[in-house]
Amino acid sequence: MAVILRTDHLNKVYRLGSLARSREVRALNDVNLNIESDHPVIVSVVGESGSGKTTLAKTLLRLVEPTSGTATIYDKTIAGKGIHPPKREFLASVQPIFQNPFEAFSRYRPVDAYLQETASRVAGLGRDAATDAVIKALASVGLEYADVRGKYSNQFSGGELQRVSIARALIPNPSLIIADEPVSMIDASRRMIIINLFRALKEEARRSFLYITHDLATAYYISDFVAVMNRGAVVEFGTAREVMSDPQHEYTKLLLNSIPTTRSRWRTRPTLASA
Amino acid sequence: MIRLKNVVGSYRTSRGSINAVDDVTIDIPDGCILGVAGESGCGKSTLMKLIYGDIVPPMTLSGGSIEYGFTDERGAPVTSANITRQWFNRIAYIPQSSMNSLNPVVRVGSQFLDFPGPDRDKRRVLETVKAYIVKLGLPVETLDAYPHQLSGGMRQRVMIAMATFFQPQLILADEPTTALDVVVQKDILMLLMDVQEEMQNTIVLVSHDMGVHYQTTSRMLIMHAAKAVEYGDSESVFASPLHPYTGMLINSLPTIGDDRAREGIPGRPPSLWQSLEGCRFADRCPLATARCRAEEPAQLDHRPGQFAACHYAGETPEKRGETKWR
Numbered sequence: 001m002a003v004i005l006r007t008d009h010l011n012k013v014y015r016l017g018s019l020a021r022s023r024e025v026r027a028l029n030d031v032n033l034n035i036e037s038d039h040p041v042i043v044s045v046v047g048e049s050g051s052g053k054t055t056l057a058k059t060l061l062r063l064v065e066p067t068s069g070t071a072t073i074y075d076k077t078i079a080g081k082g083i084h085p086p087k088r089e090f091l092a093s094v095q096p097i098f099q100n101p102f103e104a105f106s107r108y109r110p111v112d113a114y115l116q117e118t119a120s121r122v123a124g125l126g127r128d129a130a131t132d133a134v135i136k137a138l139a140s141v142g143l144e145y146a147d148v149r150g151k152y153s154n155q156f157s158g159g160e161l162q163r164v165s166i167a168r169a170l171i172p173n174p175s176l177i178i179a180d181e182p183v184s185m186i187d188a189s190r191r192m193i194i195i196n197l198f199r200a201l202k203e204e205a206r207r208s209f210l211y212i213t214h215d216l217a218t219a220y221y222i223s224d225f226v227a228v229m230n231r232g233a234v235v236e237f238g239t240a241r242e243v244m245s246d247p248q249h250e251y252t253k254l255l256l257n258s259i260p261t262t263r264s265r266w267r268t269r270p271t272l273a274s275a
Numbered sequence: 276m277i278r279l280k281n282v283v284g285s286y287r288t289s290r291g292s293i294n295a296v297d298d299v300t301i302d303i304p305d306g307c308i309l310g311v312a313g314e315s316g317c318g319k320s321t322l323m324k325l326i327y328g329d330i331v332p333p334m335t336l337s338g339g340s341i342e343y344g345f346t347d348e349r350g351a352p353v354t355s356a357n358i359t360r361q362w363f364n365r366i367a368y369i370p371q372s373s374m375n376s377l378n379p380v381v382r383v384g385s386q387f388l389d390f391p392g393p394d395r396d397k398r399r400v401l402e403t404v405k406a407y408i409v410k411l412g413l414p415v416e417t418l419d420a421y422p423h424q425l426s427g428g429m430r431q432r433v434m435i436a437m438a439t440f441f442q443p444q445l446i447l448a449d450e451p452t453t454a455l456d457v458v459v460q461k462d463i464l465m466l467l468m469d470v471q472e473e474m475q476n477t478i479v480l481v482s483h484d485m486g487v488h489y490q491t492t493s494r495m496l497i498m499h500a501a502k503a504v505e506y507g508d509s510e511s512v513f514a515s516p517l518h519p520y521t522g523m524l525i526n527s528l529p530t531i532g533d534d535r536a537r538e539g540i541p542g543r544p545p546s547l548w549q550s551l552e553g554c555r556f557a558d559r560c561p562l563a564t565a566r567c568r569a570e571e572p573a574q575l576d577h578r579p580g581q582f583a584a585c586h587y588a589g590e591t592p593e594k595r596g597e598t599k600w601r
Binding site: 048049157187188189190191192193195196214216217218220221244245254255256257258259260261262263265266267 | 314315427456457458459460461464465468483484485486487489490513523524525527528529530531532536537538539540543
């Protein structure tokens with residue numbers, strides 16, 4: 001079995017304030033995850049703001065260096081003190097999708113330029129092969145190249161642009177895609193298009209996903225495994241079904257009880273006489 | 276009772292004029308929490324601005340009227356013409372992402388004193404403010420803090436404290452919890468419900484999360500493409516929605532413990548720039564017929580106090596709610 005994602009005593013400490021009055025924030029506190037599988041998986045990381053889930057994503061994307069510990073993705077150690085995997089090889093195996101697609105693409109540059117650049121620089125393709133890869137990637141997220149070509153980010157809706165950014169991430173054929181709150185900016189009615197796309201890409205294109213979210217319902221819907229984070233530590237980890245239907249940790253229970261469902265009410269509301 | 280009669284809100288631009296709120300007629304009973312739901316661009320926020328009376332170009336109230344059911348100091352009924360005089364005292368507005376609108380260089384306490392209250396003695400006002408924010412579950416030190424020193428949830432609580440300080444009869448809250456985590460969101464919604472229960476005022480709550488509406492509201496208004504498509508008691512709107520759009524909104528997101536596939540709502544609301552004929556939901560509706568595309572459905576009462584704008588509403592409501600779109 002391949003190690004899809006492993007973190008070994010991963011720590012990240014941020015220092016805030018001046019030298020004399022500095023304060024430490026443990027963004028990651030001894031995070032140990034181990035996910036092994038022969039098949040691609042979707043792993044959700046859930047928690048509130050400040051729980052360290054975005055720091056974990058940034059560490060795995062090599063955007064921040066951990067204070068101690070190591071991280072392994074698909075049997076390759078990619079993060080840790082003094083670990084420098086070859087950049088292009090790393091980018092071709094791990095790709096990000098960020099929360100706000102309008103911030104991910106410049107307003108002054110057509111979005112297909114980003115796709116072309118990813119194809120030529122990261123995937124190392126020639127011009128014609130690059131265009132073919134862009135067309136293929138866009139098709140796999142349900143978009144036509146002709147509809148995207150030459151357009152700027154403000155000409156798309158949030159959901160469409162997020163699909164373009166997923167297409168961009170797919171171009172170098174990464175084995176793991178790290179999606180940091182990919183649907184929180186998208187209208188509730190169109191969120192499921194993106195979520196179902198992740199599931200289809202896992203099954204058909206055989207990509208693994210690390211889905212970072214505070215939306216527990218969508219995490220339950222698509223993931224194989226769920227890690228619950230609180231104050232920098234993973235407080236509960238298991239298969240999505242286990243964690244969500246039989247939570248062990250108090251914090252997981254608190255999160256689950258705070259979801260506004262349409263099943264049972266937190267408290268009864270007085271019903272008004274009709275107008 | 277707040278009466279909206281054939282309210283039309285339009286935006287005038289160089290391309291022409293579009294109606295972002297088109298012919299909305301509803302009566303909002305006093306002392307209820309009214310939820311307004313719909314996708315982005317369906318006119319929810321424009322409706323809020325119209326009710327608040329914050330009507331500035333390019334937006335205009337180009338048709339209809341709003342009666343608020345209360346009178347001003349001279350005994351004249353308050354309408355959309357003079358509602359702006361009632362701002363802060365009788366009607367409060369918590370706009371979208373308002374927690375970011377606190378002045379970053381002024382302490383929270385001083386920002387409370389910016390409101391034109393009846394009392395001129397600042398020290399006395401500050402004492403009342405202190406007592407009030409403690410009641411809302413905020414520490415007293417909050418008043419000495421600058422906004423950046425507070426978390427998002429605290430800032431939103433400060434905004435709610437500011438909006439409700441003068442005990443207004445009507446509070447308009449536009450997506451008050453959108454940027455917040457679930458745990459904080461629950462706290463904020465509970466706070467709003469507590470405030471409403473104590474003051475017995477009316478809250479209009481905009482959210483695109485149907486779960487939030489189910490938890491907090493007693494009446495629901497569903498908007499699609501500038502039109503009010505369904506309005507009624509939350510209980511019956513959620514139990515047996517009349518309009519197919521309502522049912523799809525309720526069932527568009529997954530719930531824990533339910534493994535059925537969710538597809539979201541196909542398509543998107545039609546552009547308001549084109550001329551629209553028939554039902555505006557017809558292109559997205561699995562039940563649409565030729566009649567839907569030709570003839571605009573009227574707002575018809577199907578149950579007491581519950582209307583829907585759909586030709587086939589209420590014919591087989593149980594079937595519609597459950598089998599047709601899971």
